[in-house]
Amino acid sequence: MRISEFRITRFQFARDRVIGDSQVRADDVNIAALELIADTGAVGLGFIQTLFFPLPDQAEIERVFRSEVWPGLEGQPPAGLVHRVGRPRGGNQRAYTLPFHEALQVALWDLAAKQVNLPLHxxxxxxxxxxxxxxxxxxxxxxxxxxxxxxxxxxxxxxxxxxxxxxxxxxxxxxxxxxxxxxxxxxxxxxxxxxxxxxxxxxxxxxxxxxxxxxxxxxxxxxxxxxxxxxxxxxxxxxxxxxxxxxxxxxxxxxxxxxxxxxxxxxxxxxxxxxxxxxxxxxxxxxxxxxxxxxxxxxxxxxxxxxxxxxxxxxxxxxxxxxxxxxxxxxxxxxxxAPDRPGHGLVLNETARREWVRPNLLPRSELGEAPFNPRVASALRAA
Known part of the structure; x- marks a missing residue:
């Protein structure tokens, strides 16, 4: 299995309640789905997330990813990348321009587990x-x-x-x-x-x-x-x-x-x-x-x-x-x-991809109603 393509889908929507703590607050969600696609057709999914400020337009996320991250992924075996140990020095010891780190690890492990047909856990x-x-x-x-x-x-x-x-x-x-x-x-x-x-x-x-x-x-x-x-x-x-x-x-x-x-x-x-x-x-x-x-x-x-x-x-x-x-x-x-499906068990929903994709940055006032949350809806409706 080798990584052959990637796909990024940008989402931006309202939260169903204000979240936060003594230091911060947030009432919207700013994420992008990262899908790493293998030559076998298998897909590894991770999410690029920023809590407090919106991500840029989808085209810009793709540009940065292609320039900064993709050269180290293309043609590589995900099962090898998840175990790779690096020791960056000097100016190479830095974060990605956008918060790709967690999304990459999750997507790579998703692929690695699918390759051996095991649930990730x-x-x-x-x-x-x-x-x-x-x-x-x-x-x-x-x-x-x-x-x-x-x-x-x-x-x-x-x-x-x-x-x-x-x-x-x-x-x-x-x-x-x-x-x-x-x-x-x-x-x-x-x-x-x-x-x-x-x-x-x-x-x-x-x-x-x-x-x-x-x-x-x-x-x-x-x-x-x-x-x-x-x-x-x-x-x-x-x-x-x-x-x-x-x-x-x-x-x-x-x-x-x-x-x-x-x-x-x-x-x-x-x-x-x-x-x-x-x-x-x-x-x-x-x-x-x-x-x-x-x-x-x-x-x-x-x-x-x-x-x-x-x-x-x-x-x-x-x-x-x-x-x-x-x-x-x-x-x-x-x-x-823990899901018993191969990989981490999470697959991007195609309806969400169509209906909730926001390729361009929107002001908070244009986000509309929050997606329905069945796990806590009864408590929030009472408010």
Missing amino acids: KLLGSRRDKVEAYASGLDFHLSDDEFARFFAHADAIGYRAFKIKVGSPDFDWDLNRLKILKEVVRKDALVMIDSNEAWGAKEALVKLTAIRDAGHDLLWVEDPILRTDYAGLRMLKDAANWTLINSGEYLDASGKRLLMEADATDILNVHGQVTDVMRIGWLAADRGIPVSLGNTFLEVGIHAACALPEVQWLEYSFQNFDHLVDQPVEIRDGWAY
Whole structure:
């Protein structure tokens, strides 16, 4: 199998709710599907995503990809590329002009698994086909009423673990959100909080203590302080012995390695770059550090989650992306199930390609209604 063609399809549409945290917000989706096509006809799918600013026109995405990325892909075997180790130096150590990195890894692994006719999680070495999911609201910008309905809905459909956003300048607001959550979910719920680096190290310890004293048990606190404050994270890890520190989301593979070497996290947070996640996941397993899978586009991270030995939780945030593929990842009763189809199991939906393609950049005011989201529609309609 050799890579012979590529295809890019640009999408831009409204979200069905405002998402964000103490630092950022977004109410639209800006992505492009990357399809790598092999000489056998097999297609590997990944998604180019930018959270906060629109991608350029499709023609420009194609131009940049053809110039910057395609020379290293054309005619190459995907099964070899997924394992290739590089050591760029000087000016060659840089990101792509557009966010191709994750999309490339996902599409290449999709092809590699299809070549051997295996689901991706089995190619990665899985011993299971499901992982427990926790309900994540990305909820900082929701009203209290919207927040309550969202998590009540998640509880009603089987989730037992819930992660909320904190980090408001008004700490009473954070405490109130925890109070609301406790009122709308099951009594034995597991609760996580994520401040997205809103706090300093000592401030975080003071606030975590206040949260505990207010009667709230936390499974973990995610990214409480700056990602590279390894000394502060280690202090929190040692001092806050009633909860766990989950960090690493914002770090690349090298940064995650340094985080673990500093003994500065209880749980390592990883995302959707399959090669990077597996490599750093192997290192985490060697050090006995649990791994959690944060948000991955269309939950493609389920494959790595099933393959790595230290993963208990996968984040699910009910985003309105399911219309883009024929069969989304199944999530039922609070569990995410890895597809048993060859590759990662996600195929770009042809209706979505026709009806939702936006080859040219549109202003936000022209995006129209958000695509229907069946997984959370009842909660959002009530708003």
